[in-house]
Amino acid sequence: DAGVIQSPRHEVTEMGQEVTLRCKPISGHNSLFWYRQTMMRGLELLIYFNNNVPIDDSGMPEDRFSAKMPNASFSTLKIQPSEPRDSAVYFCASTLGGGSGNQPQHFGDGTRLSIL
């Protein structure tokens, strides 16, 4: 079974540009999570969805960040406009069970984002 698929794997862009990160969760999973990992702050939850509905977006750093989940098999995280401090590895994860926490989260390999 395919795992969580993220694209692109690497993104290098200039400050001010729009960045769109994509995620395909594991088929049948109904909860999806976006994380950001940096050396300074470790791994932080940005937002999570349950049955395509955003449940907790309190980790989204500011209005420049937005996330959507138009259907059960696809989600995007968009940064507009991007800034150098957004440089990080962004992970998507999915799980089954309404996000109850009884099932482990499965992570994608991440998108390494560099904003110049």
Next chain:
Amino acid sequence: KQEVTQIPAALSVPEGENLVLNCSFTDSAIYNLQWFRQDPGKGLTSLLLIQSSQREQTSGRLNASLDKSSGRSTLYIAASQPGDSATYLCAVRQETSGSRLTFGEGTQLTVNP
């Protein structure tokens, strides 16, 4: 606010040694605790999940224990191998935080042949 601490930050051991990684958390009102493994350039792989009502979980050479009241968990790795080299992270889910996980900063393990 929940804080998760992992000690040591880095550990280097010879192959074959048994080792223990430590995780502590400040708020004991947790729903469960997970141990993950992260290889360089990769995402996290879930190793073990312990519910708050459980004391330990085992998978192969891995054994994770949980002492909820004291806010501590350990990950025991038996007969370590070079392939165990990775960063190990623990994460807790609060009873009242929905599905939000709070992660520790990880222990970077190197097992030398």
